[in-house]
Amino acid sequence: MGGWSAEREVSLTSGAGIAEALESLGHRVTRIDMDRDVAARLAEARPDLVFNALHGTPGEDGSIQGLLDIMGLRYTHSGLATSVIAIDKVLTKQALVPQGVPMPGGRIVASEELYAGDPLTRPYVLKPVNEGSSVGVAIVTNEGNYGNPISRDATGPWQEFDELLAEPYIRGRELTTAVLGQTALGVTELRPKSGWYDYDAKYTDGLTDHIFPAPVPGEITDACKAIALQAHRLLGCKGCSRSDFRWDDERGVDGLFLLEVNTQPGMTPLSLVPEQARHIGMSYPALVQAIVDEAMRGEALT
The missing domain is CATH 3.40.50.20 (Rossmann fold)
Structure with a gap:
C-alpha cells in the first residue's frame, strides 16, 4: 500500500x-x-x-x-499485461472498441498544441493517458476559465503532462459497475453536490451522493453490467474491477459510454466496490476474503 x-x-x-x-x-x-x-x-x-x-x-x-x-x-x-493495458486509456480503447464496447472517441494531443487552439469542439475533456481517480482531468467549456485558446498560465494538466487524451464531453449522468470474479454486482449513480466527480468528490465524505441501485431504466442497468463484465473478461482482469460510465439520458442505451476500467479499485470507506458488495449482502471482510481466495486458487471466481 x-x-x-x-x-x-x-x-x-x-x-x-x-x-x-x-x-x-x-x-x-x-x-x-x-x-x-x-x-x-x-x-x-x-x-x-x-x-x-x-x-x-x-x-x-x-x-x-x-x-x-x-x-x-x-x-x-490483475496481472502484468492486463495492468499495462487497462491503465493506459488509449490501449484500453484499442483493446475494447473493436470488440463492440462503446467508448468515447478522441485523440492524443501534445500539451503545447492547446495553446494554439482547441483539438476538439468545446465542450471536451482533457485527461492524462495513464492516471486514475480523475487525477489531472479538465473539462474545457466555452464558459471555462482556462482561456480560448487555453492560456499557458492557466492551471491544468497541460502544465504537468507533455501529452493528454482529448475526448468529447458526454453530458448526462455518472454511473459505475463493480465486477467481482465473473459477477457484475450492480450499478451506482454518482451525484456530486457541486461541480463534477473529481478527485475531491470521490474521496471527501459528504461531497457526492451514491445511489444504489441507480434510478435508471432496466435496459441501462443491464447494459452497464454486461459491458463491465465484457470489459473485465476482454482485458483479462482478475479479482475485482470497476467500470465507469457516462450516460446521456436523452439518448437511451445509445448514450451509454464506458470511460475506463479500474483494475485496482479503491477499498476505502467511501469506495464503490465495497459499497456495492455490501448492498448485495457481502461484508467488507467477506469481499476481501473472496479476492484472496481467487488469487490463491489462481483461477477466476465463478
Missing part, C-alpha cells in the same frame, strides 16, 4: 482497511508502505500472498506485477 503516486493517501486508507479485515479473519498480515526497497522487504516477509492495495503507478501499471512475477509471489488483482 502507499507508494509514491498521486493516489498515495487513498492507497494507505485502502490498505489499512484491508489489513484490518484480513486480521479479523485470522490471517497474519505484514503491512508494507512501498518504497524503493520493496523487493527486499517482500523477500524478508516471505508472504503466501501479496494483497495489492496500490493505486496509480507503479502499483497499477504492471510495474509491481512484473516484480512479483519475477519473485514468484502470488498476488491479488
Whole structure:
C-alpha cells in the first residue's frame, strides 16, 4: 500500500482497511508502505500472498506485477499485461472498441498544441493517458476559465503532462459497475453536490451522493453490467474491477459510454466496490476474503 503516486493517501486508507479485515479473519498480515526497497522487504516477509492495495503507478501499471512475477509471489488483482493495458486509456480503447464496447472517441494531443487552439469542439475533456481517480482531468467549456485558446498560465494538466487524451464531453449522468470474479454486482449513480466527480468528490465524505441501485431504466442497468463484465473478461482482469460510465439520458442505451476500467479499485470507506458488495449482502471482510481466495486458487471466481 502507499507508494509514491498521486493516489498515495487513498492507497494507505485502502490498505489499512484491508489489513484490518484480513486480521479479523485470522490471517497474519505484514503491512508494507512501498518504497524503493520493496523487493527486499517482500523477500524478508516471505508472504503466501501479496494483497495489492496500490493505486496509480507503479502499483497499477504492471510495474509491481512484473516484480512479483519475477519473485514468484502470488498476488491479488490483475496481472502484468492486463495492468499495462487497462491503465493506459488509449490501449484500453484499442483493446475494447473493436470488440463492440462503446467508448468515447478522441485523440492524443501534445500539451503545447492547446495553446494554439482547441483539438476538439468545446465542450471536451482533457485527461492524462495513464492516471486514475480523475487525477489531472479538465473539462474545457466555452464558459471555462482556462482561456480560448487555453492560456499557458492557466492551471491544468497541460502544465504537468507533455501529452493528454482529448475526448468529447458526454453530458448526462455518472454511473459505475463493480465486477467481482465473473459477477457484475450492480450499478451506482454518482451525484456530486457541486461541480463534477473529481478527485475531491470521490474521496471527501459528504461531497457526492451514491445511489444504489441507480434510478435508471432496466435496459441501462443491464447494459452497464454486461459491458463491465465484457470489459473485465476482454482485458483479462482478475479479482475485482470497476467500470465507469457516462450516460446521456436523452439518448437511451445509445448514450451509454464506458470511460475506463479500474483494475485496482479503491477499498476505502467511501469506495464503490465495497459499497456495492455490501448492498448485495457481502461484508467488507467477506469481499476481501473472496479476492484472496481467487488469487490463491489462481483461477477466476465463478
